[in-house]
Amino acid sequence: MYKDLVETINKIVSVQNINEERKAILQPLIDFIQHKVNNGQEINLNFICTHNSRRSHLSQIWAQTGANYFNIPNVHCYSGGTEETALFPKVAETLTNQGFNIFKISNESNPIYTIKIGDNTLPVIGFSKKYDSPFNPSSDFAAIMTCSQADSGCPFIAGAEKRIPITFDDPKISDSTPEQAQVYAERSLQIASEMFYVFSMIKK
Template sequence: MFSELNSYIQNVKKAQSEISESRKVHLRKIANYIREKVEPKLIFICTHNSRRSHFCQIWSAVMADYVGLDIIKTYSGGTESTAFNPRAVAAIKRAGFKVENPGGENPKYKVYFDGQKEPLICFSKTFDDAYNPQKDFAAIMTCSDADENCPFVQGAEKRFSIPYIDPKESDGTPQEAETYDESCRQIAMEMYYLMSNV
């Protein structure tokens, strides 16, 4: 794992007390689901699959690898597709990831967390896109809009809700980078808690 990213994770591990008890209850429910599966598959879902669901996909994959749970497969999707937002991409770079952008309207970013491992492929898509599993997965709703507007997720055997505040609210303001970094850090912290409880 890249040294900068490893340092970031060490700091996140030390901050577990920042997670509220109510959040921990929801995260442990997902951990219980994972524990019962031979090959757990998680799809993180928000409206546009541009920010929070990507943070969750990336950090859940990295934290699963970090604690030795490489059987877990993580994905993301939206109720509609746009693109992995460049502000969110910038935030993961600041956290220590290396990112390749092939260009295009909806780029398939290659997100590296370790020089010896395959990158995560991150791009915006609907949750039912062929790139994602079509059955036997947990649907994890990361925003309240997607949770309310998508009451049924075809193929999901379990559904969980762990909504996050949308960092989009700060777009175009002086607080933009700080807000995205806070969102990235919160999700990293909670995904570490989740995977360390499996």
């Protein structure tokens, strides 16, 4: 892993301040992953938000990083929205500041990014897409709803083995304010901390 990313992770791991209410919210995801590990099955996680632009990407990337950090095999993290927009540039900037290597490989209105945790690791491919995009799994996955809008607006996710609401406050509320960088950094670290807690609880 990149040195700056290791430093960010060390801070996350050393300050596990997740309260009991959030731990209860995260438990169904822990149970889903543990069941798959116990049965030697692939673990497909699709993080879903309305626009697939902020929280779902942060969740996807930190969950994949957490699986790698705790050496949980066969974990494949995806993200999607109820509509397609674009990965918000501040998300890429925030993750870069926290140690990821992010490279934009296309420049259209919905650009495609590669997000890497180390020089010799496979990248996460980041771009906005609907949750049922052919890029994402069509069956045998957990649908993790990262915003209340998507959770209430999508009562049925075709192909999902389990639906798990784990919602986060939208950092978008800080856009065009002096607090934007701080709010995005804090939301990213909150999501990172919770995803790392999830994978730290998995028994191999």
